[in-house]
Amino acid sequence: MSIILDHVTYTYSEKTAYEIKALDDVSLSIKDGEFIGIIGHTGSGKSTLVQHLNGLLRATSGTIYYNGQDIYDKDFNLKNMRTKVGMVFQYPEHQLFETTVFEDVKYGPKNQGLSDKEATNRAYDALADVNFPDEYFDQSPFELSGGQKRRAAIAGVLAMEPEVLILDEPTAGLDPKGQRDILNLIRRMHESSGRTIILVSHSMEDVAEYVDRIIVMDEGRVFLDGAPDYVFSHTDLLEEKGLAVPQVTYLMEELRAKGIPIEGQPTTLEMAEKEILRLHKAGVF
């Protein structure tokens, strides 16, 4: 299982005055089971990139291989692939529409051609995966709290059992506890199912804490690509592009500039805490 982008370019409004290259010669390889964070300032091409991964947008040039097959080949079943690459859009609760939560979650698998019984089983499993309380199964999705709606919407995508799950800013607009709950849920899904997860985020702190690999987009190009400690060692470059590093990473760099012998590149609260406590024990603080 893999997704390979080979020199993918996408141009909006080609050959008009408004022509904009939203993706500019992007080559990437996404392996099975990776947990990837995509960051970039607004308009950097993040959303355009993920919309190519499940064939919602078609590259102007270049191609994409899904499990080795060219998705633009006329014999390729794009509709089938879209159920394998599940997409949770920004504010997914705006797409809830059925009369009950349960019916809403069943809609996807039913649309895949599964029997009612199979779709029901899928819906139970998906709602359990997102820890959705069963007393609300028959409630209208519109009467739920913000966090619950978002869970229901994510369950609707999970019910199609995608191999790859793409989430475009899944925590936007939620309160801090709601954000943490959703991110922990995504982490658990990654750990238990091993499915590939691609998380588009504006929060440097969140990607530092949760993902294994960060892809930084800028002006439609891949600007940096690597593990969090590698990406967040480029503070100046990231700031030039309207981005930042996690607050604790700034802190550790500033301590290092004062001559404190910081080891490594701490990017999460836990890592910074551990490093400061180590130095404390060593008598530095």
Added chain:
Amino acid sequence: MKSMINAKQLTHEFFRRDEEGNVEGISVALDHVDLDVAPGAFIAILGHNGSGKSTLAKHINALLTPSEGTLLVDGMDVSDPERTLSIRESAGMVFQNPDNQIIATVVEEDVGFGPENMGIPTDEIWQRVESALKGVGMWKYREHSPNRLSGGQKQRVAIAGVMAMEPKCIILDEPTAMLDPGGRAEVLQVAHELNRKKGITIILITHYMEEVVDADYVYVMEKGHIIMDGTPREIFSRVDDLIAHRLTVPQITLLAHRLKAAGLDIPEGILTREELIKALCP
């Protein structure tokens, strides 16, 4: 001293009705809230989803009116329908979702819509549009269609639209929820500049704890009540209380709190990296 915003026992109830219009239930979104904001203050309101923050904000520019109690904005009662337009000129509002606030087909016309509606002379409208768009870093997009902008860019245009009306007070209801760190910093900087240089009262409703650090005063809401209020340092000294209320504290404050718990000699209520570095390396 005169207040910019003064709420006394402000209460707002939403009636839930069935299909025939019979009242099924009443939910209290604001429950006897007292609040006083001095002109020129920078106030932040924190609270989890459904705590009543946005309902409060909607009262300040008379989109909602109190079920009980009073709310005065710049001395005008929001319950008085004859004052509604004056209140909206005094208190401009920026909402969470910019798509619902942009109306024109060209960015600069959208920003000019507000002042034009207020009968401002054309020359001054253009000056205001220019300064507002430059203020939010969108000047180079002035001739673009708002439809072609990203969510973050649209939000900055929406803020410029309110700024161009030069209100005495601006209420920002989670204005940065969809912006990247650069955009977030820019919007916050613009809000602080308007506050400092023009003395505009700012009410910032947010989920980002880092954005609250520079406010003059912070209110924390839950279930329609104000459950905590104080300076940012006072509020963020209460790490465990905030977490119990579904909130959090800035990452640096949390780190300092944990280091203190592990035995390091660090004061509570650390807000910035500079403060933590000073505490670590005196």
